Every structure is written in structure tokens, then in C-alpha cells.
Amino acid sequence: MRLLLKKINMILFLQNIVRFILLVLVQVLVLNNIQFLGFLNPYIYVLFILSLPVKLPRWLSLLLAFVLGLTIDVFSDTMGMHAFATVLVAFVRNNIIKLFTTIDEGNNPTPSFYTFGVGAYVKYVVSIVFIHHFTLFFIEAFSFEHFWILLLKILLSTTVSILIILGIQSLKRK
Amino acid sequence: MNNLLNFLIKYSVVFLFLLLEIISFSLIIKNQEYQKNVFLTSSNAVVSSLYEMSNTVVEFFKLRTANDNLSEENTALKNQIIKLQAEVMTLKPQTKDSVHFQLPPELEYEFISAKVINCSTNKLQNYITLNKGYIDGIRPDMGVIGDEGVVGIVKTVNTKYSVVIPVLNEKIRINCKFKKNNYTGPLQWDGLDYRYANLNDIARHVELSLGDTLVTSGYASNFPEGIPVGLIEDFRISPSDSYYNIKVRLAVNFRTISHVKVIKYMNYGEQKAIEATAEEN
Numbered sequence: 326m327r328l329l330l331k332k333i334n335m336i337l338f339l340q341n342i343v344r345f346i347l348l349v350l351v352q353v354l355v356l357n358n359i360q361f362l363g364f365l366n367p368y369i370y371v372l373f374i375l376s377l378p379v380k381l382p383r384w385l386s387l388l389l390a391f392v393l394g395l396t397i398d399v400f401s402d403t404m405g406m407h408a409f410a411t412v413l414v415a416f417v418r419n420n421i422i423k424l425f426t427t428i429d430e431g432n433n434p435t436p437s438f439y440t441f442g443v444g445a446y447v448k449y450v451v452s453i454v455f456i457h458h459f460t461l462f463f464i465e466a467f468s469f470e471h472f473w474i475l476l477l478k479i480l481l482s483t484t485v486s487i488l489i490i491l492g493i494q495s496l497k498r499k
Numbered sequence: 500m501n502n503l504l505n506f507l508i509k510y511s512v513v514f515l516f517l518l519l520e521i522i523s524f525s526l527i528i529k530n531q532e533y534q535k536n537v538f539l540t541s542s543n544a545v546v547s548s549l550y551e552m553s554n555t556v557v558e559f560f561k562l563r564t565a566n567d568n569l570s571e572e573n574t575a576l577k578n579q580i581i582k583l584q585a586e587v588m589t590l591k592p593q594t595k596d597s598v599h600f601q602l603p604p605e606l607e608y609e610f611i612s613a614k615v616i617n618c619s620t621n622k623l624q625n626y627i628t629l630n631k632g633y634i635d636g637i638r639p640d641m642g643v644i645g646d647e648g649v650v651g652i653v654k655t656v657n658t659k660y661s662v663v664i665p666v667l668n669e670k671i672r673i674n675c676k677f678k679k680n681n682y683t684g685p686l687q688w689d690g691l692d693y694r695y696a697n698l699n700d701i702a703r704h705v706e707l708s709l710g711d712t713l714v715t716s717g718y719a720s721n722f723p724e725g726i727p728v729g730l731i732e733d734f735r736i737s738p739s740d741s742y743y744n745i746k747v748r749l750a751v752n753f754r755t756i757s758h759v760k761v762i763k764y765m766n767y768g769e770q771k772a773i774e775a776t777a778e779e780n
Binding site (some may be wrong): 351354357358365366375377383388390391394398399400402403404405406408411412413416418464465466471474 | 511512515519520522523524525527529546549553557565600618621622623626677690691727
């Protein structure tokens, strides 16, 4: 029994590492170059934080989020901005999960359409991605000077990111 | 004591959260300064080698436009050579026994050609990474131009790579003047559209017309005089203002940029030194 548990943990561990690397590469090499209308820049690497196991210790998810944000920062010359947004999102994640779902005691699911149910998962993704993009874009601008244009940018990018993330997740089988 | 310990354990996650946010925030603040940590930017070796790899693929798709630009530039240069040769021929008999021809010191420069391996246009603070660095002779503060005109100014350099602040960054102002009447003003990007920037400080008595050419003023030591910056796309002035609000169409298309030239002044050190002594006294 214990061996089985260990094996499952090992698989989870590897899954998350592969997910981390893939998402960073896709983000940095592909999505950072999408500059539709000069407005859109989808950030899908948040999917890594979204897909961390529900019962992962919070300190660990905070640290992982910080490392992820810093990695993206190094690649896009935006020191600290992504790290700030990802750490914030990792911090509020547990509360948002509690808000939308009820997880049984002793279960430790990876968030997806199957474990959360379609409605709850969509709500979860939308709120996390929106918080992340909102923080990121305002930190980047560092002022409220072009507030409405900034808000438009945030809404457009958030929509596209959410669509891409939900698209990726719907491809996954149970 | 026990209570305090319990308190600390209970809120350890919150403390960690605050700590990480403070670290990120201080990084952001630190990054507002002009010089930043070379290690944690895209001029870092691991990051830039990855970008260079991806660039070898992407560059292939830009070859056609790059070729067109190169051939255009070639013909322009050849024309110039022919013109200059003719001039030299006519001047020869006169200069035979007088002082030999000498360039003014501010015009002694050479170009270092470099390739763009990373470039963004959609952020408020965009940066460009080049595949040449300290060993190729690039130093901070050198001007960078493309085939069409001004690109930006070198910010950080390490042995093999360098990062450029392009015109498309709110932190940078480039001093420009009108080709036809020499009035100067700083050009700054407003963060909205990668094709346009704004020119300020042109007083209302100056006569403007759409399509006027803007070139570098040569006042700063980054660019020689007369490198194209852009054209006037639109200008407005309200009755109460004393300065124009001018929208400039940039000469360089930052979406398709792939090859640039870094300007290296031979007398940069001397100029800086004499300016420094003048300020001291």
C-alpha cells in the first residue's frame, strides 16, 4: 500500500516537472511572440499552478510559483513582475478551490474537468487567470494613466489565455 | 513563548507569501534603475543560447524581407560611392599641395553588425537581445541602427551578448530634429502602438507639414547626425498650448527587425572626458 502511494507520488512529481518545462518553453518561444494587434499576450504558464495537486502543502506551492515566475521573468526581461503575480495566485488558489468545490477528506486530486466538474473548473480557471493577468499588467504599467486601455488589454489577454488553457485541458483524457 | 511559537507556525505560510512578494517587488524596483543585473536577464548565457537556437528557425521566415532590405541598401551605398568618387576626382587637383583631408572627430565611427535574437513589441518596456557582446567591441550606451533608421541604445553587455533598449520603451528618449529646419525635440514612445511614437517640445511657431522627415540631432554621443527616425503622421495643437503634439511614424518596423548595426565612436572616451571636466568646473 505504502509502495503504491510512493509510486503515485513519483508519477505526480515527474508529471509536474514535465509540465513546468513544457509550459515555460511554449510560453517563452511561442506565446511571447504572439503580438496580435499589439494588445494580446496570452500567458498560459499559469496552468502549472492551476494543475498542482489540491492538497500540496501551501509553502511548497508558493515556492514553486516563485521559481516559475522568476524563470519566465528571466526569459522576458521583466524582473520580478511575473514572480509577484504567480506567488499571489498560488496564495489565493486554495481559497478559490474551497469556494467552488468540495473535496473529500483523504483525496488529493489534480484539478481538471473530471475531478472538479465542468462548471467548477471553468470558474476556478477564470478567477485565477484573471487575478494573475490583472496583477501582472498593472505591475508592468506601474500607474493608472492608461486605465481603460490597460483594462481592455487585460480582458482580451485573459479571454485568450482562458480559452487556450481550457482547450489544452479538454484534450486530456481521464 | 509557546504562544508566539504557535502563532509563527500557524501563519508560516502567510509569512512565506509576504517574504516572496517582497523579494519580487524589490526585484521590480531594482529593475527600474538604468543598469540591471546582467545575470538575471536575457543576456544570460543559458537563456540567450536557447533564444539563439529558436532564432535559427524563425530567421528563415524573415529571410525574404531581410534580403530585400539588404539589396536596397546595397544599391544606395553603391550610388553613394559613385557620387563620392566623382567628388574626389574633382577635388584632387586642388588639394595636391595643401593640408590633407581630415574627418572631423565627431564623425569618426564604425559599424559593428549584429543579429537580433530576441525582440518584443507588445510590452510597455520592450527589449532587444543581440548576438554580439563585449568581445565584439560593444559597450553600454552605444547607438543601434537598422537598415531603415534608429533602433535604440545598448543597455547591458556581457562577453557574448548585449541587451538594447529600443525606441519602443518608455524609459528612453531620443533627441531628434527636423531635416528641413533643424528644430530639435525628444522622441518618446507612449506604450500603445509599435509603429508610432510621440515628439514633444516643438514650439508652436515652427511650421510643420505631414510627412516631414525626422532625423537624429547628433547632440547626444550615441548617434551621428542625420540618421532617419521617422515621418510626421499627424500633429495637433490646441489654441492654449505652446507646444505641438506630434505623432511620428517610426522608420524601423520592430516586428520584422533581424539585422542591426551598432555604432562605435572612436573618440567616445575623449568626448565624455571633456564634457565631464566642463561640468566639474
